[in-house]
Amino acid sequence: MEFADDSGRSARLMWTLLEPLHAVTYFAPQARAAFEEAGLRGFWRGYFAGRAAPLGLVGPAPVYAAFFGFNRPMVERALPSVWSLASPEAALVARAAGARAVLSEAFGLVDVAEAAELCRAAAEAVDVVGRPLAAANAALPWPTDPLDVLWQAATVLREHRGDGHVAALLMEGIGGCESLVWRASLDNDRRVLQPARGWSDEEWDEAAARLTARGWLDAEGRATEVAKAAHVQIEESTDRLAAGPWRALGAAGTARLAELLRPMSAAAFQALPTPNPIGLGGPLSS
Numbered sequence: 001m002e003f004a005d006d007s008g009r010s011a012r013l014m015w016t017l018l019e020p021l022h023a024v025t026y027f028a029p030q031a032r033a034a035f036e037e038a039g040l041r042g043f044w045r046g047y048f049a050g051r052a053a054p055l056g057l058v059g060p061a062p063v064y065a066a067f068f069g070f071n072r073p074m075v076e077r078a079l080p081s082v083w084s085l086a087s088p089e090a091a092l093v094a095r096a097a098g099a100r101a102v103l104s105e106a107f108g109l110v111d112v113a114e115a116a117e118l119c120r121a122a123a124e125a126v127d128v129v130g131r132p133l134a135a136a137n138a139a140l141p142w143p144t145d146p147l148d149v150l151w152q153a154a155t156v157l158r159e160h161r162g163d164g165h166v167a168a169l170l171m172e173g174i175g176g177c178e179s180l181v182w183r184a185s186l187d188n189d190r191r192v193l194q195p196a197r198g199w200s201d202e203e204w205d206e207a208a209a210r211l212t213a214r215g216w217l218d219a220e221g222r223a224t225e226v227a228k229a230a231h232v233q234i235e236e237s238t239d240r241l242a243a244g245p246w247r248a249l250g251a252a253g254t255a256r257l258a259e260l261l262r263p264m265s266a267a268a269f270q271a272l273p274t275p276n277p278i279g280l281g282g283p284l285s286s
Helices: 007-027 029-037 043-055 060-067 072-078 088-107 113-123 132-138 146-171 176-186 190-197 201-213 225-241 244-249 251-269
Strands: none
Touching (some): 007 043, 007 088, 007 146, 007 244, 029 043, 029 088, 043 060, 043 072, 043 088, 043 132, 060 072, 060 132, 088 146, 113 146, 113 251, 132 146, 146 225, 176 225, 190 201, 244 251
C-alpha cells in the first residue's frame, strides 16, 4: 500500500492492524483472568475499570461522556463501585498484565522491538486536545519491555482514533444509541450491540424512529442509501482526524510498521471472540 499521498487511508489501515492488539485487553480469557485476580469479577467490571483507569478515580459522568455508546444506567452500575474492588492503579496493572499474557502467547518468539519503537513514536505524536481517553493514556509512564510498549502504544492510538470518531458522530448529530442502531443496520447485529451497551427495547426503538425520520432507515429498519453515504463520510472524517500520528511517523516508518504488524495483528485476532460487541471483523489480509 502507498502511504505518501493519503494519510487518511494510512490511518484506516493502521487502525485495522492495531485494533486487535488493543482489543485482547477486554475479550481474551487471559486478560479477563487478570482482571478477576485484581478483584474485578465479571466482564463489565474489568472493562469499565480497565478502560477508565487512566482517568483516575472518576465517577460515571465523564466515563459516560467519553465511552459514548453506553446507556448511562449501565455506566452508573459499574462506577464508582468498581473502585471499591480495585483501585485505578490496580486496574492499570491488571490490564497490562492481561494484555501481556495474551500477546506473548500469540506472538511466540517474534521479536517485537522494532514494531514497538515505531508504534511508540507514532503514539507520542498524538494530538490530545479534545481527546480525553487518548490524553489519559498518553500521560501514563512508558514501560520498558518492548511487548508492553507495543501494547501501550496501540492503546494510545486506538483511543486517539476513538475520540475522533465520537467527534465525527457528533458532527452528524448522532447520539450513542442512534450510532448503534445505525451500525446494526449496516454491518452488525442488534442482538449483540443492544445488550452490550445496556439499551432497553424502548430506547432502541425510539432511536430507530429518529433515524427513520431523518431518512437513514427504511420501514423495515434497513440502512438507506443516505445512511450508507453518511457512513462513508463519518469514516472518512474519522480517518482524517486519526491521521496525525502517521504523518508524523512518515511514509517509510508507517509502511514498515504495517509490514511488521500484519502477522502480529492476525495472531492477536485469533484470541478474540467472534462476533464481538465492538464489531471487529477478521484481520486485514492485503
